[in-house]
Amino acid sequence: AMAAARSVMRAVRVLEFGGPEVLKLQSDVLIPVPKENQVLIKVHACGVNPVETYIRSGTYARKPALPYTPGSDVAGVIEGVGEHVTAFKKGDRVFTLETVSGGYAEYAVAAANRVFPLPDKLDFRQGAAIGVPYFTAYRALFQKGCAKAGEIVLVHGASGGVGLAACQIARACGLKVLGTAGTEEGMNVILRNGAHQAFNHRDPNYTDRIKECTGPRGIDIIIEMLSNVNLDADLQLLSCAGRVMVVGCRGRIEINPRDTMSKESSIIGVSLFLASEEERHECATAVLDGIEAGWLKPVVGLEYPLEKVAKAHEDIICSSGARGKMVLLL
Numbered sequence: 623a624m625a626a627a628r629s630v631m632r633a634v635r636v637l638e639f640g641g642p643e644v645l646k647l648q649s650d651v652l653i654p655v656p657k658e659n660q661v662l663i664k665v666h667a668c669g670v671n672p673v674e675t676y677i678r679s680g681t682y683a684r685k686p687a688l689p690y691t692p693g694s695d696v697a698g699v700i701e702g703v704g705e706h707v708t709a710f711k712k713g714d715r716v717f718t719l720e721t722v723s724g725g726y727a728e729y730a731v732a733a734a735n736r737v738f739p740l741p742d743k744l745d746f747r748q749g750a751a752i753g754v755p756y757f758t759a760y761r762a763l764f765q766k767g768c769a770k771a772g773e774i775v776l777v778h779g780a781s782g783g784v785g786l787a788a789c790q791i792a793r794a795c796g797l798k799v800l801g802t803a804g805t806e807e808g809m810n811v812i813l814r815n816g817a818h819q820a821f822n823h824r825d826p827n828y829t830d831r832i833k834e835c836t837g838p839r840g841i842d843i844i845i846e847m848l849s850n851v852n853l854d855a856d857l858q859l860l861s862c863a864g865r866v867m868v869v870g871c872r873g874r875i876e877i878n879p880r881d882t883m884s885k886e887s888s889i890i891g892v893s894l895f896l897a898s899e900e901e902r903h904e905c906a907t908a909v910l911d912g913i914e915a916g917w918l919k920p921v922v923g924l925e926y927p928l929e930k931v932a933k934a935h936e937d938i939i940c941s942s943g944a945r946g947k948m949v950l951l952l
Contacts, residue, residue, distance in 0.1 A: 629653055633727030634931050637689045639680025642932040645726075651691075654723040654731040656704035661734050663716060666746035668725040669695030669783065670926075670934050670948040671754050672870060678935065684895065691724025693950075696732070697740055697749025707734045715740040717749035719757055719902070726931060728952055735899075738906060741913050744920065751920035751947035754894060755783035756912075757905040759791050759845070762867040762892045764908075765901055767843045771796030774836055776859065779847030780817060781808035782944035784869055786921050788845045789816035791908070794917040800832060800841070804943035811945050815921060829855055840864060840885075850875045853889070857881040867892050921946035928952055 633651040636644055656662045674692045676682040700714040710716065717740045723731040740749040762784075763769040769792065777788045780801030792799045793816030801817035803809045809820035819835055821828045832841070840861035846852055847870035854877045856866045865888040882889065897905070912918030923946030926934040931950060938948050 631728035633691050635689045642935040645931045653729045656731050658705040659734050660704040660731050662702040663698040663730050664701045665696050665698040665952050667697045667750035668693045668950045669750040675935050691727050693725025694720045695750050695753035696725040696730050697746040717752050719753040747922045748920040750949045755787040756909045758784050758894045759787035760905045760908050762845050766890050767867045773842035774798045775843045776841045777801045777845045780812040783947035786815050808943045860887045924948045926950050
């Protein structure tokens with residue numbers, strides 16, 4: 623009976639696309655079994671990313687087959703390994719970039735090459751804040767944005783998971799970092815995490831203040847979390863050959879393409895899902911080096927038990943301002 627009891631777990635399941643209410647916590651989900659080149663992780667914490675709300679709603683380009691369990695950024699302990707896995711053993715502390723079976727669950731299976739050692743200096747909550755945010759920030763800055771030391775970067779919506787990751791990485795790599803947030807608390811968080819200056823994007827004149835700060839040169843790179851609101855204004859802030867990296871978007875916006883011609887500026891979309899194996903490896907090396915060096919310190923924001931997953935999905939889209947990475951605790 624004990625063995626039978628242990629073969630099932632609690633996991634969040636999505637049986638149909640829709641609002642946060644379609645997230646159902648079930649307690650009789652079979653614990654997945656790792657196949658070759660996979661590992662089974664006992665999940666301690668799982669990050670919540672905005673993209674998971676878009677996928678759940680059914681409006682995103684990627685639609686998983688129903689039913690499914692959301693969640694890619696897991697931190698926990700290796701429970702078992704499949705054939706051919708030599709990099710990990712039972713008991714190892716790890717974090718993931720992706721999961722096969724879904725991270726909003728007590729156990730998750732992941733491909734071994736999407737799993738990384740979690741150093742003792744970080745707890746599981748912080749481990750759940752690394753994967754998608756830090757890999758996305760690194761990809762936006764360097765693989766797609768070609769950022770160089772000495773350039774000025776503006777991180778729009780800098781107090782969320784990807785934003786804080788971008789501030790920390792850019793500062794460590796020698797860029798001048800400006801960030802925006804929607805609350806006083808958010809601005810303080812970004813100043814503590816790499817930003818040289820912070821601006822409140824709820825201030826109607828905040829773009830004028832940014833222009834005063836950069837002078838006639840303008841901004842070399844903008845990391846943009848809400849392009850459907852900011853893209854038109856972003857184009858006015860750029861330097862010659864400046865680029866806007868579109869990390870987040872929740873709808874349409876009208877722009878004048880002439881604004882890109884006057885400065886030969888670029889609008890570049892960023893999708894971690896399209897990274898090659900080599901690019902992922904480069905991200906992983908940068909992230910692990912940053913943890914080792916001590917400048918990569920994930921900031922954990924709101925925390926929720928698995929039972930409150932629908933509230934987490936609601937809050938990540940509707941809250942007045944992020945203050946770090948949102949995580950589910952198991």
